[in-house]
Amino acid sequence: MSSETSPQRPSASETLTPEQAQWVAQVFEACADSIEQAIHGKRRVVELVLASVLAGGHVLLEDVPGTGKTALSRALGQVIQGTSARIQFTPDLLPGDVTGVSVFDQRAGTFEFHAGPIFANVVLADEINRASPKTQSALLEVMEEGQVTVDGHTHEVGTPFIVIATQNPVEQAGTYRLPEAQLDRFAIKTSIGYPDDAAMMRILQGSRAEREEIRPVVTTAMVTQAQQFVRRVHVGPVVADYAVRIVEATRRASEVRLGASVRGTIALVRLASAWAAAHGRHFVTPDDVRDLALVALAHRLVLEPEAEFDGVSAEDVVGRILLDIPVPQENGGA
Template sequence: MNSREPLTQDEVRGFAGLAARLAQHIESVVLGKPQVVRLALTALFAQGHVLLEDVPGVGKTTLARAIAASVKGQWRRIQFTPDLLPSDVAGVTIFNQASRAFEFHPGPVFANIVIADEINRASPKTQSALLEVMEEQTVTVDGVRHPVPKPFLVVATQNPVEMDGTYRLPEAQLDRFLMKLSVGYPDEAVEIEVLRGANRRSPEALTPVTDTATVSGMIRMAQRVHIADPLYAYAVRLAAATRSHPQVRVGVSPRGVIALTRAAQSYALIQGRGWIMPEDLKELSGPVFAHRVLLSPDAQVRGVTAAEVLAQAVASVAVPLPAGQQPVRN
């Protein structure tokens, strides 16, 4: 089927219904965070990767494991430590004495969903082992390229507070993540519910809602969501506003703009629409753009955050409206 063929109403309803069941399934373990779950599923259907950054104990790894348990496929968890080697992630070629030939032994990255726990605890050399596979979905070992299973999703976690024994993710690595999300603390009612034991289910107890073949089909469907030309221009202007902001040293790259439109297609379809709206791009600009913005030294000294700068940049761009109407500011 043509990837640009418009979606039918039945396809849109079927996609939204399955996405809702997946979200409900994950939310039975990850309580009180419906928007975080929706954004994580958006990344899955947009064929992107997710970086979960938050303090310990708020459910980062639980969310990643719940996503893996909800999709019937291969998943692996890699606990990143300072002594982890690139071969421990990608795999290694070993000489087989019996067959008198070299054989490739794939590492844990060869799975549909890879949970990279505490990714910033590994050395930069080991972190770089994920660069190729996250972008091209292949691993090159001893000059031979090996494709990973599809669909392929990396869900990485890191703790931004405890920096002893950690290695900051370089910008090139951050740019490979479609979104950077924060789970955050639960509100009072949800935390009381957890204390009462209402949420005794663990991710391992979850049964799959769908399989990888269906997810692959949903990824192809998301690529057919309609984007009007004015919205392409709007996405480019949002990125340009970050590049020209006086408190930004490096703004969003063209790859970030592509990531935003891909995420918007998936996000719109989850909500039951076969087309995107300006609100989709505005709502996703935070999780998609914030980790791609490098602030100026002056802004960093004054404690300005990327989220604050991004909000200013988005507010400065005119929102496209239907033909015959004048654009307005946010």
């Protein structure tokens, strides 16, 4: 795609036009097609990650080793012609190893900031739950505000900026559970899973060089513009009310000690807006909210110990809520 073909940015008071929505859909489709060269047979996961990018959110991948989490992060950085960084989280990793440090320059007599690996467009935080809570907390500011503060000085990380964090759900020895405040900063939580037989055959028949050589299809500037367009997608009162009722139900559920936050509600609506634009629509429908509620809300719930003991999962709770609350029939564009 060419940046010259992108439509003009809407003003703060304008809603997205159908033409602008179609352009976002073209960007989305081109990126998804290119990433699928590295991640075979996982179109749904690829689209969820891209929707999170368009919504300006971050992704938590909880999966066993060897399912392509690193390949997905690398491919995303390649298709948007952005910078990528991989941080291997370990118990001895320090906050400065993530954000950067100030080093004293003896010649100049001043401190010079040396940026850490967090200053990239796509940051893979590999096995994030292996780092200490202090190091994990170094990501709180940058994930929320796109900046880091070191020695009282604030440094912008630039746009687009997305953190793709991974954690192994099987091996828990030597890990630290992610605090609720950290989990709440991830727009979605999902998993890649093992490929099916057909995808596995394509992986075996292709070379590693073919999987790793992903052709750039857009620029970081185009992604940033697409993010701005997503903010102008029309969200009607019926759709907004449906999202609020779902979130409120998570707070009233008997199995839940702490329901989805206000940040979770905002993330759900933004993701639905990105999903709508990614499919060429300038308005959100209730089905967009329903399609994304599970990945956007489940990881934000804190269950009662008795419910966990009985084998109830957060996904079960959200799934039951989606069945209990009827989907509005009104058109989201009304």
